[in-house]
Amino acid sequence: MEAGSSAPQRSRKSHGKAYLWFQRNEQRLLVIDVVCIVTLFFLHLFTSMFQIFVHEIAIAVQIAATVLAAFIALSVVWKGIVPLVICILGIVLMHNSVILPYYAEPQPGEATVGGARFTWTLYTPLAVSVAANMHFFLGVAMVAFSIIIAYRPSILFARNRPEPLDSEWSKYPVWYDNTLLANNLTEPSIPVQNLMTDQDRYLLWRYEYVLADIYGTPHLVRPNGMVPKNSTHIFRDKDSGRVIGKARYTGFFM
Structure with a gap:
C-alpha cells in the first residue's frame, strides 16, 4: 500500500522539479531559441547557395537541423x-526548408494516354528554392507566434480587454510539493492543512488553491498539498482572519 501511494507522490515531485527548472530558465530557453533559429537560417543559406549533393553532408545537415x-x-x-x-x-x-535543396534535381514525369506518351518536369531547382524560402520564413513566423502565445499572450489581446477572473492569481507560481532548498538541502514537509485551524479546514472545500509564503515567495498551494514545515506561512485576511486563496467555485470571495 505504501509503495503504491509513494509512486504517484514521486511522480508529482519529479513533475514539480521539471516545472520549476523550466520556470527558472525561461530567459535562457528564449535565448537558445534565438540562437537555434539563427543557426537554422545559416543552414538554410548553406544548403540553398552551396548545393553540395554529398550523402554524408546531407545526413549531417539533417541531424543538425533536427537537434x-x-x-x-x-x-x-x-x-x-x-x-x-x-x-x-x-x-x-x-x-x-533546410532539407529541400538536396532534392532540387529536376525529376521527369511521364504518362501514357491512348498510346500517346507525355513527358514533363515535375519540379525545377527554382521551384524548390522558392518553396524552401517560403517554408523557412513561414516556419519562423509560426515559431514566433507559438512563443508569443506561450510567454506573452497579452500582445495579441485587444486594448481595454477586460481582465479574466483568474488574472490576479496568474502572477503566483504553483507549489508542487517540492522540498528542495536553495542550498540543495531538504526540509521536512507537512500537509498544509496542519498550519490551519479547524475552522479553516472546514472551509477548504471552497478553495482551489491556498496562498502561502514559501521560502519568502508567495505560492499557490493545493488544499491537500505538502509544504516545508518551518518555511511556510499562510496568508490571511487582516480583517476576517480567513485564509486567502483562489476560489474553487465562482461566487465565493476569499
Missing part, C-alpha cells in the same frame, strides 16, 4: 498543447 528544432520545441513544451502544436508545425517547415 536545433528539438531545442526550439523545448522552450514551449511545458507551456501547453496549443503553443507546442504551433511550434512543431513551424519547426517542421524550417527543417524542410
Whole structure:
C-alpha cells in the first residue's frame, strides 16, 4: 500500500522539479531559441547557395537541423498543447526548408494516354528554392507566434480587454510539493492543512488553491498539498482572519 501511494507522490515531485527548472530558465530557453533559429537560417543559406549533393553532408545537415528544432520545441513544451502544436508545425517547415535543396534535381514525369506518351518536369531547382524560402520564413513566423502565445499572450489581446477572473492569481507560481532548498538541502514537509485551524479546514472545500509564503515567495498551494514545515506561512485576511486563496467555485470571495 505504501509503495503504491509513494509512486504517484514521486511522480508529482519529479513533475514539480521539471516545472520549476523550466520556470527558472525561461530567459535562457528564449535565448537558445534565438540562437537555434539563427543557426537554422545559416543552414538554410548553406544548403540553398552551396548545393553540395554529398550523402554524408546531407545526413549531417539533417541531424543538425533536427537537434536545433528539438531545442526550439523545448522552450514551449511545458507551456501547453496549443503553443507546442504551433511550434512543431513551424519547426517542421524550417527543417524542410533546410532539407529541400538536396532534392532540387529536376525529376521527369511521364504518362501514357491512348498510346500517346507525355513527358514533363515535375519540379525545377527554382521551384524548390522558392518553396524552401517560403517554408523557412513561414516556419519562423509560426515559431514566433507559438512563443508569443506561450510567454506573452497579452500582445495579441485587444486594448481595454477586460481582465479574466483568474488574472490576479496568474502572477503566483504553483507549489508542487517540492522540498528542495536553495542550498540543495531538504526540509521536512507537512500537509498544509496542519498550519490551519479547524475552522479553516472546514472551509477548504471552497478553495482551489491556498496562498502561502514559501521560502519568502508567495505560492499557490493545493488544499491537500505538502509544504516545508518551518518555511511556510499562510496568508490571511487582516480583517476576517480567513485564509486567502483562489476560489474553487465562482461566487465565493476569499
